[in-house]
Amino acid sequence: MYDDIDDIEKISRAFHRHRFYYKLADFIALTLLLYALSYYFNVGSLFSQYIEYYIVDAISLDEILVMALSILVSAVLVIILYIRKPAIDTIGMIESRNGWMQKRLKAACDTINEDNVVAADLRNQVTSRLKDVDAGSFLNRRHLLTMIIASVVLTIASAGLFTTQTHVDITPEDITTLVDELEGKLPDSAFPPGDNQTSSPDGGLDEDIYGESSIASLEGENVELVIIPGIGTSVTIRHAGQDDDVQFVPSQTYPVDVVSSTAADESYQLLQQLSILDRDLIREYAIQMSQQ
Amino acid sequence: MNNNTEDLSDTYRHSGDIFQSIFDEIGKVIVGQREAVTQILITILCDGHALIESNPGLGKTLTVSTMSQILDLKFNRIQCTPDLMPSDITGTYVVEERDGGKEFRFEPGPVFANIVLADEINRASPKTQSALLESMQEKQVTVGNETYLLDRPFFVLATQNPIEMEGTFPLPEAQLDRFLLKINLDYPTFEEEDEIVERYTRNVAPSVNRILTRDKLLELQTLVRDVPISDEMKKRAINIVIQTRKDAEFIEFGASPRASIGLILAAKARALINGRNFVSEEDVVKMAYPVLKHRIILNFESQRKGVTLEHVIDGIIKHAKIL
Numbered sequence: 001m002y003d004d005i006d007d008i009e010k011i012s013r014a015f016h017r018h019r020f021y022y023k024l025a026d027f028i029a030l031t032l033l034l035y036a037l038s039y040y041f042n043v044g045s046l047f048s049q050y051i052e053y054y055i056v057d058a059i060s061l062d063e064i065l066v067m068a069l070s071i072l073v074s075a076v077l078v079i080i081l082y083i084r085k086p087a088i089d090t091i092g093m094i095e096s097r098n099g100w101m102q103k104r105l106k107a108a109c110d111t112i113n114e115d116n117v118v119a120a121d122l123r124n125q126v127t128s129r130l131k132d133v134d135a136g137s138f139l140n141r142r143h144l145l146t147m148i149i150a151s152v153v154l155t156i157a158s159a160g161l162f163t164t165q166t167h168v169d170i171t172p173e174d175i176t177t178l179v180d181e182l183e184g185k186l187p188d189s190a191f192p193p194g195d196n197q198t199s200s201p202d203g204g205l206d207e208d209i210y211g212e213s214s215i216a217s218l219e220g221e222n223v224e225l226v227i228i229p230g231i232g233t234s235v236t237i238r239h240a241g242q243d244d245d246v247q248f249v250p251s252q253t254y255p256v257d258v259v260s261s262t263a264a265d266e267s268y269q270l271l272q273q274l275s276i277l278d279r280d281l282i283r284e285y286a287i288q289m290s291q292q
Numbered sequence: 293m294n295n296n297t298e299d300l301s302d303t304y305r306h307s308g309d310i311f312q313s314i315f316d317e318i319g320k321v322i323v324g325q326r327e328a329v330t331q332i333l334i335t336i337l338c339d340g341h342a343l344i345e346s347n348p349g350l351g352k353t354l355t356v357s358t359m360s361q362i363l364d365l366k367f368n369r370i371q372c373t374p375d376l377m378p379s380d381i382t383g384t385y386v387v388e389e390r391d392g393g394k395e396f397r398f399e400p401g402p403v404f405a406n407i408v409l410a411d412e413i414n415r416a417s418p419k420t421q422s423a424l425l426e427s428m429q430e431k432q433v434t435v436g437n438e439t440y441l442l443d444r445p446f447f448v449l450a451t452q453n454p455i456e457m458e459g460t461f462p463l464p465e466a467q468l469d470r471f472l473l474k475i476n477l478d479y480p481t482f483e484e485e486d487e488i489v490e491r492y493t494r495n496v497a498p499s500v501n502r503i504l505t506r507d508k509l510l511e512l513q514t515l516v517r518d519v520p521i522s523d524e525m526k527k528r529a530i531n532i533v534i535q536t537r538k539d540a541e542f543i544e545f546g547a548s549p550r551a552s553i554g555l556i557l558a559a560k561a562r563a564l565i566n567g568r569n570f571v572s573e574e575d576v577v578k579m580a581y582p583v584l585k586h587r588i589i590l591n592f593e594s595q596r597k598g599v600t601l602e603h604v605i606d607g608i609i610k611h612a613k614i615l
Binding site: 104106108110111122125 | 518
């Protein structure tokens with residue numbers, strides 16, 4: 001429609017570029033905001049079944065899904081926001097910033113096909129003034145700067161949330177209750193009585209799940225020694241007397257952690273079957289108890 | 293054609309000076325009445341006709357005759373009376389002796405001029421009014437079997453006396469629609485009246501010079517129609533006229549599409565006179581009053597509430613939205 005007024009076309013293209021910048025800035029800021037909020041409110045628990053799948057070594061599938069969800073929701077919100085905005089009115093925007101252009105620019109554009117002295121004079125005046133219009137001055141720098149600063153702040157906040165440990169706002173009493181509940185799920189053999197384990201009057205286990213180091217001293221001949229997997233970090237066999245070609249069944253080795261005790265024999269495998277949340281609770285409980 | 297274009301360009305370039313000279317020149321004779329003079333000039337530039345309503349003694353005839361002198365146009369005045377016949381306006385055949393024989397010769401009436409002032413047109417009979425109005429519309433006169441074209445430019449400035457309405461024949465609404473503008477002349481201010489007395493109580497009467505030729509005036513008429521108007525302003529003007537037909541509260545009959553044409557033309561002429569090469573919203577709004585005043589018929593409700601035409605038009609302009 002305004003082919004003969006090239007400057008208007010250039011300015012119109014610039015305005016469309018500006019709108020694209022606004023959309024991009026809004027999209028990035030909104031995505032980061034949603035991601036930070038989803039991390040804070042533990043939205044990732046919705047995808048807990050994918051927690052053990054890793055796409056990239058350091059990033060699990062559930063985190064990627066949370067990010068994808070944030071991107072999708074923010075894209076939808078940005079689309080809705082900008083669909084509701086009116087179409088770019090290039091002429092109206094130019095006229096609003098330039099009092100001289102008001103009504104003149106519209107009249108010149110609407111009569112662009114008229115070939116007469118007066119219309120030609122108006123077009124010449126408008127065209128010469130359009131060359132002085134700087135499309136960059138219409139860029140809403142404040143909006144862009146605000147979005148950029150918000151994005152930076154949200155990125156820092158997200159990074160902070162990511163690196164801090166999971167905060168579990170529960171008391172030791174809550175963990176005790178949970179342990180009691182868990183006791184009902186596990187067989188009695190999971191927590192065999194030992195020197196450092198006493199059964200409480202209520203029938204539950206004592207809270208001391210750490211065991212003392214013990215040395216088993218066996219004497220005799222033709223001793224049938226079976227090392228139950230999970231006991232101790234290692235077994236050192238020393239025997240006095242002549243060397244016999246005795247074959248011993250080596251035990252499994254496993255890393256030292258809270259389950260590395262006499263309580264963690266067959267129960268270790270059973271405990272591994274618990275959910276990550278339950279295991280995290282037990283870990284947190286143990287830490288708090290150790291600090292008392 | 294090239295010469296015409298060059299002449300047109302030259303006239304356009306100097307249009308500002310031309311209009312200023314016209315106002316300066318008419319100011320030598322007419323004191324004040326700037327708005328009325330502007331509207332008369334707008335009517336002439338739009339190739340239309342105007343209805344002037346004013347009390348006696350406000351210089352209607354003097355204004356029009358001065359304008360005709362400045363524009364170098366032939367001016368005739370018709371004093372309308374109840375016994376005025378159509379042939380008194382259009383002309384008639386007279387018997388003339390020539391070469392020993394008699395033949396009919398057409399004697400043109402006073403309508404055969406460039407500017408015709410029909411004074412107190414509401415005193416003429418409806419038949420006579422029709423004869424004049426027909427010549428206004430057709431720009432030609434038919435007498436018997438012969439049709440005579442009127443010279444261009446052709447303007448009729450009809451006057452009505454709002455005081456003496458007894459024994460008059462008010463123009464019907466359909467005929468009023470043929471007038472582009474209705475112009476009101478107001479009483480002068482004290483200072484203006486002082487100036488009038490000063491000028492016209494001396495021996496030397498003020499005189500004016502010719503500013504324009506007929507060809508230049510025709511070029512200005514062409515330039516008026518060339519003034520660009522945006523679609524937005526065009527719609528605004530049309531919407532104002534349409535609203536006169538939709539307003540049922542105070543209006544009995546609204547304006548016709550002829551008013552839309554007249555409003556846009558008048559706005560263009562006003563823009564050119566004010567040195568603008570485009571039509572502004574102010575042009576449309578200012579011209580709405582003289583264009584619509586004689587085309588709207590108010591109902592009884594407005595008379596009962598004392599609502600005037602100006603109030604009604606004011607309300608329409610404020611509430612008319614761009615379609």
